[in-house]
Amino acid sequence: MSKFVVQPIDRLEGEISVSGAKNAVLPLMAAVLLTDKPCVIHNVPNLKDVNVMIEILKVIGAKVEIKGNSLSIHVPEIMSNEAPYQYVSQMRSSFDVMGPLLARTGVARVPMPGGCAIGERPIDLHIKGFKALGAEVEFGHGFVEARAKKLVGANIYLDFPSVGATKNIMMAATMAEGVTIIENAAREPEITDLANFLRKIGAKITGVGTDTIKVTGVSEFSGTEHITMSDRIEAGTFLIMSAMHNSNVLVKNVVESHLKPVIAKLRECGVQVETEGDDVRVISSGKLKAVDITTLPYPGFPTDLQAPFMSLLTIAEGQSVIMETVFENRFTHVPELNRMGANIKIEGHSAVIKGSTKLQGADVRATDLRAGAAMVLAALVADCETSIHDIYHIDRGYYNLEEKLKGLGVEIKRIQD
């Protein structure tokens, strides 16, 4: 176990770069299971979750080569239809292999992913989709097993625009006979990135980015090369961090259109945010106004930036309310921020934040990935040193965070706890 020891900083100035998106690259890697031809994925962040997915793919039969930020993956043959528990238990998105395995071989066996720190996270919508495509699904001994002699296109309505279910059903449907329509589909940019990859290997998909996705089944796929989209959540974290200081920071490799609600809220807080080509500049005085936020599926305010934005609102002038509508338990950072002197009360699905706090350096925990990022942001505006424990959560999703922050003059050390 390691911890970060972070010193506060008055002014942030310079440039910070955004890496490839964790939540895009994991399904891209799983999608390679659909084809027996080699694929290369570029702009891959070297994160723990990526390494877990590599291990799962190897067990299934993939030959994987890592060259810098590129991954060559070739699955000439499926050697095992089962994702091993030891890896799935470490990373929920291992469940992404279910759809492509089912499509390619007619059998997929994956351990139940279970809940995690932010909620129960059921998989009922994934299963509803597989069954609609003609699969028989059984649960037993901690596994989900789906079997189908043949998948047949179907109309599938998702009760909630689940990102995971949309990805899995879309991948399963690529080889189903006939047409599949996914209604109330998720519209997240990571779905579009996945669909772009699938189209490059030969899938027929239209409607991505809208709530109705149409997939026409094909029987064969080719190989391809693909550049992973830039990480909109990492980018948003850096924009929020910059806004919290007296700053002039250029956040590089940002797709501004992916972050519209976040940029709008930063501007409401009084921050200057300007697009410069593929980069976004934040100029802030560090004096911020309170704003209210409701998290929503894309294109609404992303739940993954709720915790980092809450750190910002602890120092803004006035009272803010954040309503979390996507996950049922995504306020585990609240007690940690309160340990640093914040004044936040949870009322049902809302957090009421009384601002203008001078946060105090303290020992705190990263209770999940984004909650961990929120603690780093809070630590940078505290009155003295903060130690953030359990940073393995942060390592799952922020590539090279210490080095990137050091580039802006931040003093941050990783210490064995």
Ligand code: EPU
């Ligand atoms: N849900 C169901 N049934 C299902 C699937 C989902 O009820 O079958 C519910 C969930 O319990 C949750 C809501 O629907 O309350 C949203 O879940 P969704 O399936 O959309 O999320 P996910 O695919 O599990 C991905 C990201 C999350 C991100 C969410 C929402 C990955 C690997 N994970 O999760 O990212 O918060 O979409 O945008 O892509 C993170 O990066 O820190 C993270 C948690």
